[in-house]
Amino acid sequence: xxxxxxxxxxxxxxxxxxxxxxxVKMYSCGPTVYNxxxxxxxxxxxxxxxxxxxxxxxxxxxxxxxxxTDIGHLSSDADSGDDKMTKGLIREGKELxxxxxxxxxxxxxEKFKDDLKSLNIExxxxxYFASDYVQEDIDLIKKLEDKNFTYKTSDGIYFDTAxxxxxxxxxxxxxxxxxxxxRIEKNIEKKNPEDFALWKFNDQLGFPSSWGMGxxxxxxxxxxxxxxxxxxxxxxxxxxxxxxxxHHTNEIAQSECAxxxxxxxxxxxxxxxxxFGNKKIAKADGTFLKSSDLKEKNINPIAYRFFLLMxxxxxxxxxxxxxLEGAETALNRLYRLYNDLGNTIGSVDKDYQERFKNxxxxxxxxxxxxxLLWDLIKDENVPKADKKATILDFDxxxxxxxxxxxxxxxxxxxxxxIQKLAEERKEARKNKDYKKSDxxxxxxxxxxxxxxxxxxxxxxxxx
Ligand code: AMP
Ligand code: ZN
Numbered sequence: 001x002x003x004x005x006x007x008x009x010x011x012x013x014x015x016x017x018x019x020x021x022x023x024v025k026m027y028s029c030g031p032t033v034y035n036x037x038x039x040x041x042x043x044x045x046x047x048x049x050x051x052x053x054x055x056x057x058x059x060x061x062x063x064x065x066x067x068x069t070d071i072g073h074l075s076s077d078a079d080s081g082d083d084k085m086t087k088g089l090i091r092e093g094k095e096l097x098x099x100x101x102x103x104x105x106x107x108x109x110e111k112f113k114d115d116l117k118s119l120n121i122e123x124x125x126x127x128y129f130a131s132d133y134v135q136e137d138i139d140l141i142k143k144l145e146d147k148n149f150t151y152k153t154s155d156g157i158y159f160d161t162a163x164x165x166x167x168x169x170x171x172x173x174x175x176x177x178x179x180x181x182x183r184i185e186k187n188i189e190k191k192n193p194e195d196f197a198l199w200k201f202n203d204q205l206g207f208p209s210s211w212g213m214g215x216x217x218x219x220x221x222x223x224x225x226x227x228x229x230x231x232x233x234x235x236x237x238x239x240x241x242x243x244x245x246x247h248h249t250n251e252i253a254q255s256e257c258a259x260x261x262x263x264x265x266x267x268x269x270x271x272x273x274x275x276f277g278n279k280k281i282a283k284a285d286g287t288f289l290k291s292s293d294l295k296e297k298n299i300n301p302i303a304y305r306f307f308l309l310m311x312x313x314x315x316x317x318x319x320x321x322x323x324l325e326g327a328e329t330a331l332n333r334l335y336r337l338y339n340d341l342g343n344t345i346g347s348v349d350k351d352y353q354e355r356f357k358n359x360x361x362x363x364x365x366x367x368x369x370x371x372l373l374w375d376l377i378k379d380e381n382v383p384k385a386d387k388k389a390t391i392l393d394f395d396x397x398x399x400x401x402x403x404x405x406x407x408x409x410x411x412x413x414x415x416x417x418i419q420k421l422a423e424e425r426k427e428a429r430k431n432k433d434y435k436k437s438d439x440x441x442x443x444x445x446x447x448x449x450x451x452x453x454x455x456x457x458x459x460x461x462x463x
Contacts, residue, residue: 003058003361005236006314008170008244008268013363016267018235023061025230026052027265028124029222029239029247030066032073033108034088037115038288039304039319040274040281046305047271047313047364048238049121053397054360064124065229067222068112070105071131072200072215075284079156079187079197079217086205096205098131105129115291118301120399128225130216134207136224137216141198143258150198153189157199157211159250161192164257168194170249170268196250219250226264227255237265241272271313278318289319297321302401303328309366309398331400337377338391338402346385348393352376356394369398414460418449422460425451 003016018024028048031037048064055062075081085101088108094100109127116123141157144150149163161167197217199209206214216224226234232255239248248268255264273280281288294301307327311317352372359368373394376387395402414422425440444451445463452459 001358001361003055004363005267005269006363007266008248008270009263009265014267018060019233019266022059024055024063024236025234026062026064026236026238027222027226027230027234028064028066029237029243030068030127031108031112032069032084032283033105033112034084035091035108035283036290036292037108037112038281038283038290039294040288041283042115042119042291042304043274043308043313043317044238044240044271045116045121046119046308048124049119049399050309050313050364050366050397051236051238051269052122053399054364057397058357058361063126063230065126065128065225066124067225068105068109068127068129069218069221070101070109070129071134072221073218074200079200083215098205098207102129102131105131115301118291119305120302120401126229128229130221130225133221133225133228134216136228137199137220138209140220140224140227140254140258141216144198144254147257149257151191152211153187154201155187155189156197156201156214156217158190158195159198159253159257161194161196161253164253167253168249170252171245194249196246198254217250219247220254222247223251223255223258223264226251227259232259232261233263234265236267236269238269238271241270244268244270272316274317274319276319281319294324299324299328300331300405302405303331306331306370306400309370312367313364334373334377334400335402335405338388341384341388341391344385344388345392346383346387346389349376349382349386349390352382352390353393356397360397366398369394373398414449418444418447418460421447422451422458426458429453 004013005016006012007014026048028045031041052062052064071083071085073084075084075087085104086096088104089096089100092104094104109129113123113127141150144159145157149160150157151160152158196219198220199211199214199216201212201214203213207216226237237248237251252264256262275281276289291301291304294304304324304327307324308317310327356369356372359365359372362368373391376382376390376394379387382390391402421440421444425437425444428434428436428440441451444460448463449460450463452461
């Protein structure tokens with residue numbers, strides 16, 4: 001089956017064919033690094049990881065680029081409100097200057113990379129700080145200026161959307177609709193409500209340019225870096241659904257008007273949100289769930305990955321702790337069943353592989369791929385060694401870390417019943433009741449576990 005993706009640009013599922021046969025170039029909108037990533041952000045990157053891994057599984061060479069937004073992103077995506085990085089500096093009591101801004105960015109970028117690794121997300125081939133490519137932004141804005149797409153107001157250089165007949169193609173092409181008009185904060189100097197800033201003036205802090213000191217707009221950063229690293233036209237662009245109306249619409253406008261080439265990107269793919277208490281999890285909320293909250297509750301981050309794969313990336317998902325714990329229990333069960341398959345790795349079952357490929361190629365249908373994994377594990381007609389090989393093959397895409405995690409589980413997950421007996425034995429030893437202690441040791445061993453005493457307690461292992 002050919003790969004099919006839902007393309008926001010055409011609003012339908014389409015067969016995927018890259019510009020260069022056998023190679024895929026994709027750009028993923030990265031985080032704004034003024035705070036830790038939250039678990040909603042991490043959905044965006046589990047999605048791109050599955051996308052990238054499934055393309056590789058289908059034999060493509062993939063180049064994935066991600067921006068790290070460390071300048072220019074205002075609290076409203078539509079050029080109003082405070083600068084998010086400045087807010088971060090103020091929150092941390094740091095002086096406002098570019099050096100501190102960069103340090104803040106580097107700190108949260110490292111934390112972000114740790115989060116990605118903990119979820120078994122492969123790092124993109126290139127992750128670039130927007131502040132290192134301001135000249136590229138300026139060059140792109142100059143191109144737009146030369147072609148008469150820009151105008152100046154008291155606070156910046158703006159893109160004149162009326163000059164682009166098909167502006168807004170990503171959200172249906174209807175120009176200036178009422179809902180948008182009321183949502184976008186009024187800026188009376190703008191010629192059209194959708195016009196957006198390419199460069200924002202700032203006398204106190206910023207980068208020099210022929211228009212005056214300031215910052216590039218957030219949208220131009222992604223256009224400039226996309227073009228620099230992937231070319232004037234490339235295959236896939238990803239991001240959360242809230243980017244459709246403004247950020248990605250404006251990326252298309254700037255890029256296509258500057259280069260004269262259409263389409264800037266062939267397939268636009270968007271992940272839906274993670275909700276908590278029916279509300280989008282957002283950094284701006286201040287209190288939000290991060291991967292460290294999972295660790296605090298002793299939940300394996302891979303269980304969160306597994307939880308995400310239970311829904312399609314394009315569906316909304318409600319997060320709650322019970323559901324996550326349920327996912328962790330199911331995942332541990334899978335690990336145990338995998339462990340019970342023995343040590344020999346046989347050959348991949350071709351029939352299961354074909355079915356898996358079909359599901360994953362059908363707009364990344366991970367729920368069906370997981371259901372197939374359960375079917376496989378229960379299928380008595382597939383020899384154990386071949387099952388093991390097939391699970392490892394599926395895991396190239398699912399990234400549930402069967403090879404390593406199941407080893408950890410083998411050593412760490414001790415049934416509650418055994419833990420209870422071990423605690424009773426500890427109590428008996430404390431009371432110097434060695435007869436009872438030995439009886440309990442025997443009972444534990446009959447159930448398949450051995451207990452070893454140490455200076456700071458005991459350790460239980462599966463025999
Ligand atoms: P940010 O760091 O806020 O610029 O966001 C980074 C990525 O996370 C973007 O692609 C967002 O669309 C995505 N994102 C933000 N909040 C959520 C959420 N609650 N659920 C899913 N994705 C989100
Ligand atoms: Zn972007």
